[in-house]
Amino acid sequence: MIYLELLLGFLKVGCFTFGGAYSAIPLIRDVVLSCGWLSDEELSYMIAVSESTPGPIMVNLATYVGSSQAGFGGAVLATLAVVLPSFFVILLVMNLLRGILKGKYAQAVLQGLKPCMIGIILATGVYMTLHNCFPLVQGAKADxxxxLIVVVLAACMAMYRTLKKKKLSPILLIIASAMLGILIY
Incomplete structure (x- = not known):
């Protein structure tokens, strides 16, 4: 019976959540609390853990709740239930749009979006760097x-590009920044 409840509960979450993972939290909270799977406090802790682990929050929460209620099988079932609706919607949309996306106008729009996305990502990176290195709070001191971590990473990227004539892997940058953070902080 728990398998059916997990399936229906997380299918509901997967089908009716729009706007990303954070908009899913109220619906997940409603389903989990109404079924009595976790207490409100346990769910709050799990949300915090799900935010700090790789992967979408919705999937992490579904996997955890499924596992806590019905072991490995429950984890697999809840995860599939929360993911399948989006998967089928994407398949449907891609099949409908396949011909349209090959058109010259759609390609022109997509090519025009690339510089916009690069600009948005760059602006976010610059903002986060400035905000974290030079806090805007009155009386706060620069971190x-x-x-130092930003300068070291930038120097590593520049040296790697100069010596190897190719870009440094983002994964290596993430690992290097984690190690620097552990060492420095």
Whole structure:
């Protein structure tokens, strides 16, 4: 019976959540609390853990709740239930749009979006760097350790590009920044 409840509960979450993972949290909270799978406090802790682990929050929460209620099978079932609706919607949309996306006007729009996305990502990176290295709060001091990490990573990227004549892998940058953060902080 728990398998059917997990399936229906997380299918509901997967079918009726729009706007990303954070908009799913109220619906997940409603389903989990109404079924009595977790307490409100346990769910709050799990949301915090799901935000700090790789992967979408919805999937992480579904996997955890499924596992806590019905073991490995429950984890698999809840995860599939929350993911399948989006998967089928994407398949449907891609089949409908396949011909349209090959058109010259659609390609022109997509090519025009690339520089916009690069600009948005760059602006976000610059904002986050400035905000974290030089806090905007009155009386706050610049975080020299964060600035040191940024300078070291930028130097590593420049040296790698100069010596190897190719870009440094983002995965290596993430690992290097994690290690620097652990060492410096």
């Amino acid at each position: 020299l350790r964060a600035l």
